[in-house]
Amino acid sequence: MDQSPGTDSCVQLRAQVRQLTAEWRDAGRYAPRSDSWLRSFDLDFSKELAARGLIAMTYPVEFGGAGRTNVERLAVTEELLRAGAPVAAHWIGDRQIGPAILRHGTRALQEEIVPRIASGEAVFCLGMSEPEAGSDLASVRTSAEPVEGGWLVNGHKIWTTQAHHATHAYLLARTSREERKHDGLSEFIVDMDSEGVSVTPIVDLAGEHHFNEVRFENVFVPAHRLIGEAGKGWKQVVEQLSFERGGAERSLSSYPVLVELVAETAEQQDDRELHALLGTLTARLAVLRRLCYEVAGAMDAGRAPVQQAAALKYLGNAFEHDVIEALRRTDRCQDPAFDSVFGQALIASPAFSLRGGAAEVLLSLIARQEARS
Amino acid sequence: MSQYADELRSLVDDLAASGNPDLWNSLVGLGLPRVGIDEERGGSGGSLDDLLVVVQSLAGHGIGVPVVEASTADWVLSHARELDAEPSTVLLLDSALDAESGTLTAELSAVPWARDAARLVLCAPHSAPLVVDLRHASVTVSPVDNIAGEPRDTVTLHATPAVLLEGAPSYGAVRERLALLWSAAVLGAAHGAYRLTRSYVAEREQFGAPLLKIPAVAGNLARMRVQLVQADAALALATEAAPPEGATEIVRITTAAAATEIAQIAHQLHGAMGITAEYPLHHLTRRLWSWRDAVASERSWAESLGRRAAEAGESGVWTRITATGH
Numbered sequence: 001m002d003q004s005p006g007t008d009s010c011v012q013l014r015a016q017v018r019q020l021t022a023e024w025r026d027a028g029r030y031a032p033r034s035d036s037w038l039r040s041f042d043l044d045f046s047k048e049l050a051a052r053g054l055i056a057m058t059y060p061v062e063f064g065g066a067g068r069t070n071v072e073r074l075a076v077t078e079e080l081l082r083a084g085a086p087v088a089a090h091w092i093g094d095r096q097i098g099p100a101i102l103r104h105g106t107r108a109l110q111e112e113i114v115p116r117i118a119s120g121e122a123v124f125c126l127g128m129s130e131p132e133a134g135s136d137l138a139s140v141r142t143s144a145e146p147v148e149g150g151w152l153v154n155g156h157k158i159w160t161t162q163a164h165h166a167t168h169a170y171l172l173a174r175t176s177r178e179e180r181k182h183d184g185l186s187e188f189i190v191d192m193d194s195e196g197v198s199v200t201p202i203v204d205l206a207g208e209h210h211f212n213e214v215r216f217e218n219v220f221v222p223a224h225r226l227i228g229e230a231g232k233g234w235k236q237v238v239e240q241l242s243f244e245r246g247g248a249e250r251s252l253s254s255y256p257v258l259v260e261l262v263a264e265t266a267e268q269q270d271d272r273e274l275h276a277l278l279g280t281l282t283a284r285l286a287v288l289r290r291l292c293y294e295v296a297g298a299m300d301a302g303r304a305p306v307q308q309a310a311a312l313k314y315l316g317n318a319f320e321h322d323v324i325e326a327l328r329r330t331d332r333c334q335d336p337a338f339d340s341v342f343g344q345a346l347i348a349s350p351a352f353s354l355r356g357g358a359a360e361v362l363l364s365l366i367a368r369q370e371a372r373s
Numbered sequence: 374m375s376q377y378a379d380e381l382r383s384l385v386d387d388l389a390a391s392g393n394p395d396l397w398n399s400l401v402g403l404g405l406p407r408v409g410i411d412e413e414r415g416g417s418g419g420s421l422d423d424l425l426v427v428v429q430s431l432a433g434h435g436i437g438v439p440v441v442e443a444s445t446a447d448w449v450l451s452h453a454r455e456l457d458a459e460p461s462t463v464l465l466l467d468s469a470l471d472a473e474s475g476t477l478t479a480e481l482s483a484v485p486w487a488r489d490a491a492r493l494v495l496c497a498p499h500s501a502p503l504v505v506d507l508r509h510a511s512v513t514v515s516p517v518d519n520i521a522g523e524p525r526d527t528v529t530l531h532a533t534p535a536v537l538l539e540g541a542p543s544y545g546a547v548r549e550r551l552a553l554l555w556s557a558a559v560l561g562a563a564h565g566a567y568r569l570t571r572s573y574v575a576e577r578e579q580f581g582a583p584l585l586k587i588p589a590v591a592g593n594l595a596r597m598r599v600q601l602v603q604a605d606a607a608l609a610l611a612t613e614a615a616p617p618e619g620a621t622e623i624v625r626i627t628t629a630a631a632a633t634e635i636a637q638i639a640h641q642l643h644g645a646m647g648i649t650a651e652y653p654l655h656h657l658t659r660r661l662w663s664w665r666d667a668v669a670s671e672r673s674w675a676e677s678l679g680r681r682a683a684e685a686g687e688s689g690v691w692t693r694i695t696a697t698g699h
Contacts, residue, residue: 275679367585
């Protein structure tokens, strides 16, 4: 292990991100916060990363990528999350949509969209969930009907993070009615400024606006914006979810709280219980990092590690919650301020285990694989 | 990862399946407890990784043999002298011993397998290991068993000759090796408990279908799998060429936590069947409960890791766990 060609470059990449985030933080251009990958939107920061080759890292050079490995990309995403940096503008496009188009898109679609993700111009939102579907993606009702030169989309998506900033939407829609509801689904790229697209905000319990509802009324989507094969969307989306689930953002959403917990524990010399609690959390963090590394390595080897990614997300979300509860054990959290590190993380925490598949859904996915093996 | 892993695993599987009543002597005859010790010192060659595979595989069958203790005692002895055929065991102490006079007087508790061993290797902080002859007239061994039914005897030494093993590994190195070996043993027994539980819930029918069809049962089986994924990753981390600082604590804490959850769920899913003497689950779960706190308790590993984390600060912690580069 660790004799991989990535090792030295990972060290350099970490140093580069640490320097950049420190500069921006010291200049007051951002304040570290929990859940920054969904909530902290700063297009300038994303473009700054893009200019340094720190997004689209695994994409081929010909499409504006850096041609690096998933293991190298992991080093960068870990450092960004650790710093609580404002990365929401590019996160979804970089993590999920670019790779999906590179795997399944036509050459024309790759040339059109991928370089714009790499430069930070294209901001993506994910049109998966629907009011009646939730985690049950096979139940999506949004339809795309074939018309001259493309498709006509009608439907309603919900929980669409950053749709109000997005230039593009990834869309999962039904293109035919089949006996099995997993068949007949297709994936598309839709311009958010198309006629018939409307976005209305959903304010969350923190009073923040990052979720939206998105409606599509007779929206024309050109034929070349189909990703992969019509009707094969289910297989593609399952694979895509393993990319979504297996990242460091599933363990580090509440990392700023861990930073406070370490400092607080150092002050409580006599509190053996607190030290043991911090020790356990440190061990869990180290193991989660190792699992992220294994998932990234599997992706570099061309595998979609579905079960491992689900296990990682399940464990990572539990860790994110337990870090918050550990800090609550100290006196720091009595009547916490709304915008304190603790307050921000606690208010964000109900979403940790929901997005990308609820904990119970992940367990049933793992159980199905166990029953088969 | 050991390059002989598959070979060693199937060797142990075959031995375990043979129902041999004298399994330990067969293992000794094959040289398996001396894997990981150089051949020129009387060992069987191979690496520590190979030995971890042997320990993990034996534990996976719920077999209680003194493989961890004998292999570690022999490894320590092999640094000071050539090994003979006599069986040895090891005890790790947490305070120093006074053996200046060349003899020892002490009451030692929880000495593993003392009744079956000819020699005891004693490792105490701040000194080289000592060896005593357990068959010497001045030694009394009183049998005590742990909850797994394995010997953890009380040994009384009365002016017993004790020989200093010059050139033997340090106290810290012995402690680390024992911690790794016990982690592998816990992991093996955890996998064994998982396999047994999985086949039970897949085969046993209630309410007209296999138990596995009940969502709560399937969810619990998945939780066991998640614990194994975590514990496997911890052992992989600890056995890297350059493991991060704290890797020993990390693997002990993670395997102990997995042992706790897996033993609990395994019994829950087996229902009353799992608590009978004839059904093999208890061979695994009683060992999980004993072995998870071997060498030092999960709680003490957690406290020492936490104390070092607090001293290092966030940046220190992060630097350590990312020091391997990836």
